[in-house]
Amino acid sequence: MNQFRPDFQDRNFYVVAGGHINFTYKVVEGSASFLLQGINTEVFSAPEKIFENQKTLQEFASSASTTSPILPQLQSLSGDYKVEDAASGVWWRLADFVEGVCSYDFVQTPIQSFEAARGYGKFLASFISLSPSRLQETLTNFHNPAVRFQQLEDALLHGKKERIAVAKKVVGRLKELHWVVEKWTDFVTSGLPLRVCHNDTKLSNVLLYQKTDGLAFVIDLDTTMPGYVMYDFGDMMRSFVCPVKENEVDLSKIELNLENYRAMVKGFLQETHTFLTQDELSSLNFGGILLTYLMALRFLADFLIGDKYYATTFENENLARTKNQLRRITLFLNNSDQLESIIQEEYHLLK
Numbered sequence: 320m321n322q323f324r325p326d327f328q329d330r331n332f333y334v335v336a337g338g339h340i341n342f343t344y345k346v347v348e349g350s351a352s353f354l355l356q357g358i359n360t361e362v363f364s365a366p367e368k369i370f371e372n373q374k375t376l377q378e379f380a381s382s383a384s385t386t387s388p389i390l391p392q393l394q395s396l397s398g399d400y401k402v403e404d405a406a407s408g409v410w411w412r413l414a415d416f417v418e419g420v421c422s423y424d425f426v427q428t429p430i431q432s433f434e435a436a437r438g439y440g441k442f443l444a445s446f447i448s449l450s451p452s453r454l455q456e457t458l459t460n461f462h463n464p465a466v467r468f469q470q471l472e473d474a475l476l477h478g479k480k481e482r483i484a485v486a487k488k489v490v491g492r493l494k495e496l497h498w499v500v501e502k503w504t505d506f507v508t509s510g511l512p513l514r515v516c517h518n519d520t521k522l523s524n525v526l527l528y529q530k531t532d533g534l535a536f537v538i539d540l541d542t543t544m545p546g547y548v549m550y551d552f553g554d555m556m557r558s559f560v561c562p563v564k565e566n567e568v569d570l571s572k573i574e575l576n577l578e579n580y581r582a583m584v585k586g587f588l589q590e591t592h593t594f595l596t597q598d599e600l601s602s603l604n605f606g607g608i609l610l611t612y613l614m615a616l617r618f619l620a621d622f623l624i625g626d627k628y629y630a631t632t633f634e635n636e637n638l639a640r641t642k643n644q645l646r647r648i649t650l651f652l653n654n655s656d657q658l659e660s661i662i663q664e665e666y667h668l669l670k
Contacts, residue, residue, distance in 0.1 A: 322395045322402040323413045324348065341541075342409070345416055352416035353393075357409040358541070366410040368455040369541050370401040373412070376515075376540060379449050387445035388438050390414050390526070390536040420526040420535045425562040429582035432559050434534045435525040436583040439517060439551055440590030442537045446515035447594050451545035454515060458542060461518060462550050464500045464609065467616040471623075478623030482638075489619060489641055496648065499612045506602050507547065516546030520554040548599045552587060553606025557614065559583045560607070561647050565614075566632075568639045575650045580658065584665045592669040600666060604659045608651050615644035 335343040335354070342357040358366045373392055377400070380387035392400045393413045402411045426432045460466040471493065475483060483490075517524070519542045526535040558565075560580045561573050588595075621628045622637035629637055651658065 322397075323393060324353075346413075352418070354414045354416045355411060356413075357404075357411050360408055360410070363457060363541060365457070366401075368457045370399065370410065370412070372454050372457065372543055373400050373540060375449075375453055376446065376543065380445060383445065383448075385445050386441075388441045388534065388537045389445075389540060390417070390538050417526065417535065419529055421529050422523045422526055422538075424523055425564065426522055426559045426576075426579050427562065428532065429578050430532050431522070431527060432579040433582040433586035434527055434532055435522055436555055436559070436586035437590055438525045438534045438537045438586075439520045439555060440587040441534070442517055443514060443548065443551065444590045444594070449515050451513040451515050454544045456544050458544075461542060461544075462546065462610070462613060464503050464613055464616070467613050467620075468497065468500055471616050471620045474620040474623035478620075479625055482623050482625075485635070486619060486622065486638055486641075489638065489645065492645055493612075493615060493619060493641075496612055499609055502605060503609055506549070506598075506605070509598065511547050511549075511598055511602060512596065513545045514548055515543065516548070516551050518542040518544060518546050518550055518554075520551045521558045522555075547602065547606075548591070548595065549602040549606030549609065551606075552603045553608070553610035555583055555587070556580070556604075556607030556651070557611045557644075557647060561650065563643075565643050566636055566640050567643055570642060570646045573643060573646045573650070575654055577654075577657070577661070581661050581665070584661055588662075588665050588669055592666055595666075600662065603662055604651075604655060607658075608648055611644050611647050611651065615641050615648070618644065 333345040346353045524539045618640040
């Protein structure tokens with residue numbers, strides 16, 4: 320903290336729960352409060368890319384005519400947006416702590432779905448004239464289903480035999496869905512434009528005002544890099560539309576909430592309809608299937624090798640998470656025509 324705020328010594332630190340990757344603290348200095356966060360370098364092996372991207376995004380946002388929803392980071396004494404602790408190897412960043420806002424793990428009301436989706440749409444819109452080539456790839460092949468499928472194949476070769484046996488039926492279902500990889504290839508080779516994408520658009524990465532559920536900020540820009548709009552829409556669809564936890568074992572509780580879906584589509588398109596191409600529009604619904612399939616592949620591969628990446632709180636939790644994602648995919652496929660109709664209806668109302 321002294322590299323950011325040298326004048327204050329009387330500080331109190333409080334752990335902020337909820338994140339799965341980084342280390343987050345609320346720091347109180349007299350009447351001022353800050354959010355201090357350390358980057359997990361086991362996940363992000365090149366943290367300097369995160370901070371270079373943050374600088375690019377923040378400087379672009381401050382000079383642009385449109386208002387960006389990102390939460391600004393504070394500069395250190397050296398003028399950077401980071402401080403590296405040489406002893407621990409942790410890279411730290413600091414932002415003002417915003418009072419009166421909160422985040423949610425899953426959607427409870429359509430207004431939350433609308434406002435969070437509007438936030439992610441506004442994020443895309445605010446950087447539409449920033450060339451994606453100016454950002455670095457912080458996680459290589461993050462949303463590449465061909466790579467994720469190969470990781471599953473590797474886990475089947477080198478994973479724990481007893482777990483492979485338990486997951487046999489689920490493995491078969493994921494292999495049946497390999498057509499998702501082929502369709503993704505068709506989309507990206509057909510000329511879909513690269514955009515500055517957030518790439519991790521779960522509900523908890525949007526801060527909403529506690530009293531109104533109105534949009535406050537889009538946070539956690541660690542995965543912001545070149546991507547396709549279907550990634551950001553798809554991850555919202557995965558996490559907004561079936562409002563239950565991703566480790567829910569009672570699959571009958573996982574249902575499609577069309578009211579939340581329409582609100583999500585409406586909020587997202589309100590901010591993006593002016594620049595989306597027809598190819599991008601036609602990719603949105605598929606994005607939900609793609610991102611959910613990606614997560615199923617990742618959860619199962621981790622299960623097979625012994626839960627190395629995703630922390631678990633009960634036996635076979637990553638297998639349960641995989642089944643949970645597959646249930647969502649089934650709902651998306653069974654209701655595909657209706658979901659696509661809602662996109663088209665809301666888009667044409669805006670045009």
